[in-house]
Amino acid sequence: MLQSMRSAAKYIWIVLIIAFVGGFLLVDSSGLLGRAPVTTNTVVASVNGEDILYLTWENAVQNLEQQESQRLGRAVTLDERRRLEDQAFDELVNAILLRQEYERRGISVTDAEILDAARRTPPPGIEQNPEFQTEGRFDLEKYQRFLASPIARQQGLLVGLESFYRTEIPKQKLFDQVSSDVWVSDARLWQIYRDRNDSATVSFVAFRPEDGGNSAAPSVSDADISSYYNANRKRFERPGRAVLSLVAIERSVTAADSAAARTRADALRAELAGGADFAEVARRASDDTASGQQGGELGRGVRGRFVPEFEAAAYALNEGQLSQPFLTPFGWRIVRVDRKRGDTLDLRHVLVRVNQSDSSASATDRLADRLSAIASGSTEPAAFDSAAAELGLTISSVVATEKEPLTFAGRYVPGLSAWAFSGSSVGESSDLQDAPEAYYLGRLDSLRAGGVAPLADVKEEIRRQLEREARLKALQPVAQQFATSAKSGTLEAAAASASKTVETAGPFTRNGLVPGLGQYTKAIGAAFGLQVGQISAPVATDDAVFVMRLDALKRADSADFALLKDVFRMQITQSLRQERVGQYLEGLRESATIKDDRKKIQASLRRQATLN
Numbered sequence: 155m156l157q158s159m160r161s162a163a164k165y166i167w168i169v170l171i172i173a174f175v176g177g178f179l180l181v182d183s184s185g186l187l188g189r190a191p192v193t194t195n196t197v198v199a200s201v202n203g204e205d206i207l208y209l210t211w212e213n214a215v216q217n218l219e220q221q222e223s224q225r226l227g228r229a230v231t232l233d234e235r236r237r238l239e240d241q242a243f244d245e246l247v248n249a250i251l252l253r254q255e256y257e258r259r260g261i262s263v264t265d266a267e268i269l270d271a272a273r274r275t276p277p278p279g280i281e282q283n284p285e286f287q288t289e290g291r292f293d294l295e296k297y298q299r300f301l302a303s304p305i306a307r308q309q310g311l312l313v314g315l316e317s318f319y320r321t322e323i324p325k326q327k328l329f330d331q332v333s334s335d336v337w338v339s340d341a342r343l344w345q346i347y348r349d350r351n352d353s354a355t356v357s358f359v360a361f362r363p364e365d366g367g368n369s370a371a372p373s374v375s376d377a378d379i380s381s382y383y384n385a386n387r388k389r390f391e392r393p394g395r396a397v398l399s400l401v402a403i404e405r406s407v408t409a410a411d412s413a414a415a416r417t418r419a420d421a422l423r424a425e426l427a428g429g430a431d432f433a434e435v436a437r438r439a440s441d442d443t444a445s446g447q448q449g450g451e452l453g454r455g456v457r458g459r460f461v462p463e464f465e466a467a468a469y470a471l472n473e474g475q476l477s478q479p480f481l482t483p484f485g486w487r488i489v490r491v492d493r494k495r496g497d498t499l500d501l502r503h504v505l506v507r508v509n510q511s512d513s514s515a516s517a518t519d520r521l522a523d524r525l526s527a528i529a530s531g532s533t534e535p536a537a538f539d540s541a542a543a544e545l546g547l548t549i550s551s552v553v554a555t556e557k558e559p560l561t562f563a564g565r566y567v568p569g570l571s572a573w574a575f576s577g578s579s580v581g582e583s584s585d586l587q588d589a590p591e592a593y594y595l596g597r598l599d600s601l602r603a604g605g606v607a608p609l610a611d612v613k614e615e616i617r618r619q620l621e622r623e624a625r626l627k628a629l630q631p632v633a634q635q636f637a638t639s640a641k642s643g644t645l646e647a648a649a650a651s652a653s654k655t656v657e658t659a660g661p662f663t664r665n666g667l668v669p670g671l672g673q674y675t676k677a678i679g680a681a682f683g684l685q686v687g688q689i690s691a692p693v694a695t696d697d698a699v700f701v702m703r704l705d706a707l708k709r710a711d712s713a714d715f716a717l718l719k720d721v722f723r724m725q726i727t728q729s730l731r732q733e734r735v736g737q738y739l740e741g742l743r744e745s746a747t748i749k750d751d752r753k754k755i756q757a758s759l760r761r762q763a764t765l766n
Contacts, residue, residue: 192759199243200749201250206243208755214242227443232569232587233559236576240557243752251742256324259331263323271323272315273298332738333731343723344715348664351710354681355660358702359640359649360670361633361692363625372624379616383609390612394556394604396574399538400567401547403522403593405510412481412508419479419486419506426476432490432502441485442505450490450502457497464489468501479506507590521545522593526586529595535581538597552596556604565589570596577757626694633692633699640689645703661708672697682707 196208218238222230230238256262274294281292288296306312338346383390422439426432433449440446457465463482471477473494479486485507493500510518528541542549552567554560560571569587578584578598587594640648649656659668664682667673671681675695684690684704693700715722 192755196755198750198752198755199247200747201247202254202747204250204254206246206250211239211242211246211752214246215239218242225444227447232572236557236572239752243750247743247746247748248739251739251746252325252328255328255742259328261324261327261331263320263327267323268316268319271319272312273301277315277318329731329735333734336727336731336734338723338726338730340719343719343726344712346726347715347718347722348710350663350665352682353661353663353708354704355658355662355706356671356681356702356704357645357656357658358670358677358700359636359645359652359654359656361629361636361654361699361701362697363622363629372621372628374617374620374624378620379613380609382616382620383612387606390607392604392607392611393558394575395602396554396556396571396598397600398552398554398560398570398574398596399599400550400552400562400570400594400596401525401538401542401545402550402562403518403525403545403547405518405590405592406514407508407510408514411511411514414511415486415506415508416479416481419488419504422504422506423476423479423488426488426490426504432504436502436504439506440504441507442503445503445505450504452501452503454493454498454500456499468499469497518593522586525593525595529583529597530586532583533579533581535583535597538583538595541595551599562594565591567594567596570594574598574601575753577753577755577760579757626696626699629699630692630694633701637689637692637701640701640703645689645701658705661706671695671700677702 192208194207194209197205198208198211199206215238218241219230219235222234222238276297280286280297286293286297286300300306301312422435426435436446436450440450445452457469460468461482463480464487467477467480467487468489468491471489471491473491475491477489479488485505487506488504490502491499492502509515525541525545525547528544529537532538539549541547550562552560552562554571554574556571556575558571560567566589567587568589570584573584573596580598580601582598584596636648636652636654639651646656657670659670662668662678664678668678671677672695677693677695677700680690680693681702681704684702686704686707688704690700690702693702
């Protein structure tokens with residue numbers, strides 16, 4: 155059977171590979187690599203001495219980019235491309251680390267194991283295929299009959315399964331070795347159950363540094379700051395930061411443009427009301443290309459998914475009803491409710507954007523072309539200023555953060571953040587970026603690489619932190635005096651005497667976020683150690699010093715636990731095993747020697763493109 159799998163390699167089932175191998179099937183060549191100094195043998199990174207070639211990485215990126223473009227129904231933006239580049243890189247690094255670990259541990263996979271897994275444990279995607287189901291359930295015999303048929307070989311299913319299991323079986327063996335000793339005792343299981351189901355209600359008084367008192371700033375020396383910085387360097391890791399000059403050419407629309415869009419929306423609405431198929435109209439005419447590919451489907455959901463104008467119109471409709479065109483910040487919309495159950499709606503929509511007229515768009519495009527001709531891609535900083543002056547454009551200063559999209563005036567500016575951190579030089583201008591609302595051009599004015607921030611950059615932050623800690627420490631004697639007063643009387647009387655406010659919280663569990671008390675804090679733990687009516691000693695957290703009274707306590711029901719114990723143990727054990735595997739993989743990554751030259755190579759390609 156394996157011989158049949160291999161002989162059918164040219165029929166690889168692309169869907170299966172994409173879904174389960176995650177982009178590791180690499181094509182043979184890339185049109186991006188014909189320019190020196192980057193070649194097919196250029197090393198983009200190394201993992202414990204094992205190289206990743208630029209070609210391998212670029213092909214992995216292209217696979218992910220193709221999948222994402224198909225999902226979105228459009229080409230990916232430069233920012234999205236950068237995210238996919240990071241994803242592909244991480245997948246390649248992890249694959250090497252896993253393969254090295256297999257070799258170290260002697261983990262392998264046999265042909266017999268692959269055959270047995272292919273026959274008996276198909277991937278989840280196969281189980282969901284209607285062709286392999288009988289009365290809505292996966293039919294193993296039907297699946298096995300298909301495996302033995304010539305069609306399976308012709309479609310490439312067999313070679314796809316071999317590729318999948320040759321990757322997955324060693325991975326599962328490794329994960330089993332790492333997590334096989336995870337076991338939860340009855341006592342530990344009961345404690346986890348109690349953490350989730352015990353609940354407390356408290357009244358408390360909080361002593362916070364910002365509430366006044368101890369107004370004199372504590373003395374914090376430079377030596378104290380330096381010592382804190384050296385002991386907590388990991389806290390000061392920061393992403394890269396770039397400052398850019400930005401100009402925009404707005405795609406200004408007029409009342410006539412909006413009226414034209416409304417006319418088009420009215421025509422589409424009339425077509426739908428006349429009996430036209432909604433899905434066909436959405437695929438043909440909707441400016442929301444992502445949902446348009448799905449026939450306008452927006453899926454099933456409750457309130458809070460959409461902008462207020464959309465939700466008001468959608469929830470005013472009855473099941474099966476078609477809306478009149480209505481205006482949202484994204485354009486004119488027509489909505490139909492396919493199913494309505496309380497606040498849950500199944501919706502379809504058609505979007506008609508309000509675009510510039512042809513004449514206005516042509517004038518805007520000519521201005522953008524001129525801007526691009528003067529400054530786009532220029533390495534001379536003055537070219538950017540000259541272009542702005544000639545075209546009467548206002549220069550704005552914006553800050554971009556690495557791996558985050560850039561926004562300006564409340565709008566997303568595509569591409570510029572990714573461009574700034576992809577090997578661009580200070581003083582260089584970007585290519586012209588095309589967005590629905592405007593054209594943008596940026597110039598890189600300063601660039602700071604990511605990593606641990608210098609002490610000078612975080613000195614004042616540390617000073618404020620140490621001052622806050624000193625203030626909290628100074629509040630503890632005050633809180634102790636308050637607690638003594640409250641225990642001799644009542645919490646409310648002590649609060650009134652100290653001009654403090656009694657706050658309440660609960661019921662809450664040990665694991666929940668508690669307004670006023672935080673999450674996973676000493677104050678929450680202390681609450682469950684009190685007797686009902688008891689007032690606590692002062693409890694210090696990172697935010698405040700608390701004095702609490704336990705008002706109510708509800709314990710988890712041991713009888714309910716006994717009924718659920720077996721299922722609960724299985725859930726907790728699986729969760730802990732996944733956590734163990736995650737920690738193990740993170741440890742592999744942290745202990746590995748990884749050299750990443752992607753930015754250098756991208757900068758080299760940019761320079762070469764400029765010369766060409």
